Amino acid sequence: MIEQNCKVVSNDLIAADTYRMTLDCPEIAADAQPGQFVMLKVTHHPIADPLLRRPFSIAGITARGHLLVLYRVVGRGTRLMASFGPEDRCWVLGPLGTGFELPKKNGGSLLVAGGMGIAPLGFLAQRVDSPRHLFTGYGSADQIISMEDLGLSQIDARVATEDGTAGHHGMVTDLLLAHIETPASHQEKPGKGAGTVVYACGPLPMLKAVAALALKEGISCQVSLESVMACGLGACQGCAVRAAPESQRQYHHVCQDGPVFDVRALDWDGI
Amino acid sequence: MIEQNCKVVSNDLIAADTYRMTLDCPEIAADAQPGQFVMLKVTHHPIADPLLRRPFSIAGITARGHLLVLYRVVGRGTRLMASFGPEDRCWVLGPLGTGFELPKKNGGSLLVAGGMGIAPLGFLAQRVDSPRHLFTGYGSADQIISMEDLGLSQIDARVATEDGTAGHHGMVTDLLLAHIETPASHQEKPGKGAGTVVYACGPLPMLKAVAALALKEGISCQVSLESVMACGLGACQGCAVRAAPESQRQYHHVCQDGPVFDVRALDWDGI
Amino acid sequence: MDGVDLRVRLGSLELKNPVLAASGTFGYGREYSELVHPDRLGGIVVKGISLEPRAGNPPPRIIETPCGMLNAIGLANVGLNTFLKEKLPWLQSLHTAVIVNIYGHTLEEYARVAAGLRGIDGISALEVNISCPNVARGGMAFGTDPDMSARVTEAVLRETDRPVIVKLSPNVTDIRVIAKAVEAAGAHMLSLINTLTGMAVDVHRRRAVLGNVTGGLSGPAIRPVALHMVHQVVHTVKIPVIGIGGILTAEDALQFLVAGARAVQVGTGNFVNPTATADIIEGLNRYCAERNISTIEDVIGTLETG
């Protein structure tokens, strides 16, 4: 993990309010594992508002070796980021946190992404070579991030939109459920058989639904969580999330113990 | 006086650390008098650091009717301004303050500018049609702002640099002194005769020297002062400057009573 | 956006909306009138008035700090008589609440300013700044001691025929103690917070930046402290509370209203955005309209806890 002043190589609007930024930080890129994140400084020294760094999943490593970040403009920090030009530099701290545990050899993976949750899952899909299936959900067609922007090819992907403007009209969890309920013999893709892992990232209600399904069906499932963060390093204890009742500890720290957690490690009622 | 969200028409580096910004705010431009200023918001809502607006002299009205601001990058606010591009907008409050009293018809004017002090004097020179002579002083040749950038033509101007890289090697006050001491009969330009007014803007030590000279020689003299400011409107009383001992009041407010003052109104020892 | 009723009642004081301009930041109202006419606001609180005119502190008087500013104006003002003669007539022509902020360095002085404003038309209320140094007690601010705070309140109440707002200082261990003492003394309303004491050093010259060495910190930087104190005081007293501190936007104002303030004052925010007060009123309107809330009263004090 290092801290580096990186060149912003590109920063393009690729979907509604959604930007694709690539950063030149070879050391961080070399170390990065799917599910890990970086903390970006969004202001230039010595301007102190907004004060804290912003956490972003590492969304992949581009063909040219650059670190890929996909983000949606939701507030002050991301609005500033959207104004970064290719002459700008940005302080990047990373790679941080505990990423996904990759599927066992030949184990199938079901990747379930809600909105910007695609970011860490895109990177995961880049790194998994066993059978994998990607389900993505967006509010609307204009938010869809293309497989090309994710650096993915030859992947079996299905999309759902809440307003029905593209793909399945409904939630991404509908796609997952339908898939899991299809008898295994009818599937080319990984089903709920042993060895299958569900990987999910997205809004909390979606994660809750995925977790409930996985726990009910006994499918192994890892989720990537979000939390407000200050240090990103496990030093401030600001990013606590309730641990499963039966755990030894009352809280996990999203930045260090996560952001990726096995669904069984979390308290889904208290979250 | 109005508050307006103005288009930044241009914002160009014209000399060392020195920018020339033009703003599209026809109402403010129409009202502006030489010596008046504007308060610019350097951040975008709702970013609160740096918090306060920055005061800048109105440096002229361009041929296209745009408001001209000349500024040097000295800190956080001006550094942010330097990054404004022609797509940006900027909140402008103005015109503010009490400007120069124009010379009497046919009265000669001696304009003495130190560094960025040229800004209000350039505007004054635009508006004065009686004989006027401009003395400018800079640290070094690379800081010199051209007459073209000031929108001035056919003006008798002389320059001094502290390091001697251009014009007179020394202070701008040397030029003024030499000029005033030249017997009137040898002059084409306004001398210290009755009706002549000295207008000065620049660093405090320069203003002190000019004021001392004018007071000694009994020449009418107006200076444009700087001060930290919060409101720019006479509401906060933050911009106090000591009034001359014989005045009725202990302090003037730079933003309202000034920024232009008759040298006799100020306490030059206590300033 | 019509439909929404922004009127609020603070005891006997009725305001057309809950947004006031704070003392010392809006001059005598006139300075901002080309940008925001006072009649659009719930009211204005004028610069603190003392018995005698005061020239104020030596410059520099202000300095920017991270998301805030320090001021050491030194309570410069024209004094009671000039206020009555030169500033009041214009204020009397307004159709909004005009609140006169007063201060003194002795109990006597507070009382005499209040007396001087008695019976005068066009003054809706007095706001008593108790953050002033008490000369009789070695310069400790009146507002840092519950007993002295109560005595200032009583002294003013005795001399005035207007509602009295006591403006509390945040530089105290427990603001609830002061709030209770002032309420018990008969204050009709409380406003808080005044500035936090602060300082800045110029490390190049190795001198304090301000001519007065110390100053009062205001602006967004102090908002969390102000909001906490307002929340505490709202749960401590029965009289109406006006929230002040770091309000720039409608969302900031709403934090105070939701926490239980019945009105807010905008101070430093006027410098950052000279139309902040008007923009906030518009924002409150929008917030209510978007949520089908017909009156701002249904927002005030609705903070859910637990």
Added chain:
Amino acid sequence: MDGVDLRVRLGSLELKNPVLAASGTFGYGREYSELVHPDRLGGIVVKGISLEPRAGNPPPRIIETPCGMLNAIGLANVGLNTFLKEKLPWLQSLHTAVIVNIYGHTLEEYARVAAGLRGIDGISALEVNISCPNVARGGMAFGTDPDMSARVTEAVLRETDRPVIVKLSPNVTDIRVIAKAVEAAGAHMLSLINTLTGMAVDVHRRRAVLGNVTGGLSGPAIRPVALHMVHQVVHTVKIPVIGIGGILTAEDALQFLVAGARAVQVGTGNFVNPTATADIIEGLNRYCAERNISTIEDVIGTLETG
């Protein structure tokens, strides 16, 4: 830049430079060690330790505010025994001052933590956080009362063989009164300030943002308040003072040193810039070198007044 001597002496505690990492923001030192090795710093103050482990407050625990942040971590920590077993050995391998921040909810608890750390190698000093709620007094913080502050100080002094730094709370009317009481009780040093109490409201949900409702405000927003209190305390006590509050850069640190602090702590600054501490040390070096100042001692307390 060599030549410059950054060493400072605070009573019996000698530091290689005046820059420390503040408690609660630098973990147990190890978390930041890949970025800034603690050996480069004057020292580190570890997260506050209590007798028993503490899980801390319900989330959300932090929220950004203008130029600052609120935290309500709830003093979560591993507890004395785990600290000694799991965290101490690594700390003992360091070549810099390791200061252990301790707290309790009763005098007894403070004393027992201090006793548990007695005679242990590799601990340079204790820093006593007196901003904790005193359960015996209805949760009023120890540090808001001079008498209780003195008693905590004495309780710790009785049980420890290390220099004792008492860390003051800024949420008081007059911090000089507390400083004097703590000095009289025998404290070897003072550090200040801890966080200011604050709050934020989510106006959409109409709930407090923090799980704990209130939290502690830190960061650049509070720097002017911290600097003023440090300046006050330096002129009140004879023991060394450590300045804390909103320090991000060398210039910020210098404001405190010029005002008389003999060392500084960097808290929230570590989040903004994880190498802030190291950058500040470099900046102090540069400041001195550029001015031909051979030792940082010649900067400390050099504020000219009047």
